[in-house]
Each structure stands twice: as C-alpha cells, then as structure tokens.
Amino acid sequence: MNSIGEAELRELIVALSGRVAAARDLLNRLDAALGDGDHGTSVSVAFAVAVEDIRTLDEPSLSAIWLTTAKALMNRMGGASGAIFGTFFLRGVTLLHDRDRLGKAEMQALLQAGLDGVKARGKAKLGDKTMVDALEPAVVAFAEADDYDSAWRSAAAAARAGTEATKGLVARQGRARFLGQRAVGHIDPGAMTAALMFEAIDDYWRANCR
C-alpha cells in the first residue's frame, strides 16, 4: 500500500492505543523513577478516549481523526506530557484539511510538523532526555526511507534506539531535570511512549498494509 486513508488512520490510532495500554505498567514504572509514576495510566486512558471519540465522529475525516486525538491527549492526560503529546497531533491538523489520502511524502510532512511542534512547545532538543530523543531520529529515518514499508520499519528502529539511549542521559527538561545525576540509568517514559507508538504502527503496517 502506498497511501493511507481514513480507515487506515483510524486503525493506526487503535493500534497505538492498544500498544500503550499493554505497556501501562512498564510506563508507570519508568515514570516512577523520574516523575510521579502515573504516565502509563494517564497516556493509556487518553488514547482509549481518543479511540472512542474517533469512533463516534460524525465525519471522520483525516483532520478530524488527528484533531480528536490531539484533544483527547491534551484534555485527558493534562500536565506537561498531555500538552506535548497533544501538540504532536495538533500541529498536523491543518496539513490534513481537504485531504482524503496520505502518500509517504504527506505523512512525512505530518510527522515533521508534529516534531517541530513538540520541540517548540517543550523547548527540548535532542539529548535532553525527553520524547524528542525517540521522535526526532524516527522522523529523520522515516524521511530517508524510499517507501512506507521501509519508512515505518526504520522509524520504529530509530525510535527504539533513541529511547534506549536516554538511559545514559541527564535530563535537561521536565521534572526529571531536578534529579541531576540521579536520572542517569533510567529510560525516559515519554521517549518510550513515542517508541511504542512507532512500533505499533510498524506492526500494524506489516500485518495489514504490505
């Protein structure tokens, strides 16, 4: 398959939601070391709300699916992570207006807009021990690939590698920055969530769209 329509985009959000829910306890544990220990619970509740709200949309256009996801994350997660994860989706909404299908180039623009939005909102750069450490390499890897099949594959691998690398970092953004050296040795839960999102999409893609 070389383009994504409403049905696939909706299924992608369902896949993300399922993956994050399955990893809820893992994400809570990662967050307990660096934050207040409920990231897995809050992100899985928010994605479940997104899936439900998308299911009941009157006109499930691409932009409505993306906006509904943004709103669920911002309003049901709250906090810094809700604002930042929500911004990832919110920034892409205008790129989806009046579109029926997304080719790889359009998807690349959507991911890039999300990444730019996240960096601007959270003022985080690569190496600050945040979700940017998963997201930025994933978006770069996606852009360098030739087609959807290889793009999702290498984006998922890059996100996972970026996430593992957060283990060695001192946090420079978010609550964990108050930990100083004590943050070293722990994976950032926001980066892990971003990696899980790309892995869920890659798995969905290989099972349904190749």
Added chain:
Amino acid sequence: MAVREHKLINNPENLIDEMLEGFCAAYADILLCGDNRLVMRAEPKVAGKVGLLMGSGSGHEPAMLGWVGEGLFDVVVAGEVFAAPGPENMLAGVRAADRGGGVLICVSHHAGDLLNAELTLEFCEIEGIDDVDMVLLYDDISSAPKGREAERRGTAGLFSVWKMLGAFCEGDADLAAAKALAEKVRDNTRSLAVSLSSCASPMTGEAMFEMGADEMEIGMGLHGELGMGRQKALGADATIDLLLPPLLEDLPYRAGDEVIVLLNSSGSLTLMELFILYRRAAARLSEAGVSVYRSWIGQYATTLETAGFALALCRVDEQLKALWDAPANGAYMKQL
C-alpha cells in the same frame, strides 16, 4: 521509609470528581462546582473587574480549591493528580472567570502548568477571546540559582501572591495592573522546603520516590520530585538554621525589612513540629533585624501525605500589608 499505600478512596479513576463533589457539597454556601471541573464563587464578583483563574493539578489540597471566594480566586480548575488541567477545561474556566474586566491566568511555574496556560491562550485567540493574559509565578530558591529566577518552581510561598492579588482584583485595577501586582509580590517572595518522607500515588498505590528513615531532602517542590540535596535528618533548630540563611541572602531580606512568614506543612507534619520550627525561625529573623508583620502556620499547599514543610518569606510594604489584611472568604482562607 514505608509510605502509607492504603488510601481511603474508591475507584482511582473517579478520584478527582468524587473529591470535588464532596468539597463542593461541604462549601455550597460560598462555592459552586461546574462542568469541566470548575470551582467558582457562588456569587460572582461585580461586573467589570479582573477575573482571576488558576488551573492546578490535584493532590495539593487545600490549594487551590480552598482559595476560591471573595477576596481570592474567581475560578479554579482542578486537574488530575499533580497534572495541570488541559486547555478545554481551562478555556471553560476563562469563560466562567470573565466579568468583563479581562482574565488573568495565574501559573505556578511547573512545565505542565505553563504549557497548558500557553495552549489555553492559543485557544482563546482562536475563539476570539483577547482580554486574557497569564502571569508566571515562582518562589522556590532550590530549583534554580539566583540570577535565573524565572526558571524556578512555584511552591507554597505563592500563597502570598494568591492572597494579595485576590484582594487587589476586588478593586478597580485593570488586567495590566493585576499582572504587575502579582509580579511585585512574586519578586518579594522566596521559599525553601524540606521533606522527611515520600508519598504514595493514589493512581498506582506506589511510593512516588524512595526515602530512607533517617534522611531528609532539602528543596523539594510541590510535586514530590526529588530536589537537589539529600542528607541525614536534623532536629528542628538545626533544620531552620540550614534553611533561613540562604533564604535571607537570596532576595536579600535586610535588617529593617518587614515580612510575612509562611510555614506550610506539606501533608503530615504535626502543628507541634511546625510551632517548634517557627520558634527558631522567629528568633533567627529577629537576630537578623527582620520583623515579622504576620505569620501563617498550617497546611496551605500539600503534596498528599508527604511529611515536610516549606518556609516562605514575603517582604511587604504598606500596599502589600493592606492587601494581606483585606477580607477573604474562601473555604480554607477566611479573614474578616
């Protein structure tokens, strides 16, 4: 040290809504609870005045719910545990707080509070609501060094801002003047906190962080994040002797200054301990030539059941003294 993991709650998913239902039932004479987790005055302030709004993560009670009422906030929006509310509920808060004189969103500086306030302002712009602004507030000297005050966190010491700004906005001030007053109080306020125990997340039942029985941590923010200095636990006098000098130096507070002292329990410290701490603080302030205009001792902003306290000073002039002494009628701040 073990934390109390059993909480007297029901389904954790209903935690915030059930807390608000109980709170609003208890204070129905002065408060009204609305959709979107809004807590509002039962009787809105006179039209034309600046509306004061704050979004706040839960788990800090009586902050911020207890400071809605005459002479205090117009509307407070409750978030999830330690997570600021998202822009949808905040936007509903802006509409509810709008009395025609503009709305000031107060932000206690934490990433989530700031980012959601920024998002709220973006949504206000989309909705054509332009008479709204935000003010960034902070007081914790342990969270960034002197000279980088704007990076500091907002903690219990901001109570001085809530009280004085609330009184100020009962008058004829406009939005710009209200913001300037909030910044003036902020710039005269400093705080430093100590914690002796962790607390358990009501969502997961797990300790928020680990803490040894003989340890104390200097410089803990409102959310139980680990601060920068952990050391062997000291007695009351020695603890005050550790906190007060850096606080005095930071502003600096000088001989001849008048201050309001706030000694805030972060959850489970006893009043007995707070009074013993205050005894030493008052003596040390007196030695430094700093006179205490008013002192407030008790629970203002908590971090669930954390054992600990914050010591906050606010330097006051005649204007701020009058604002502090002005009437207030919130559920947890009553002053005739």
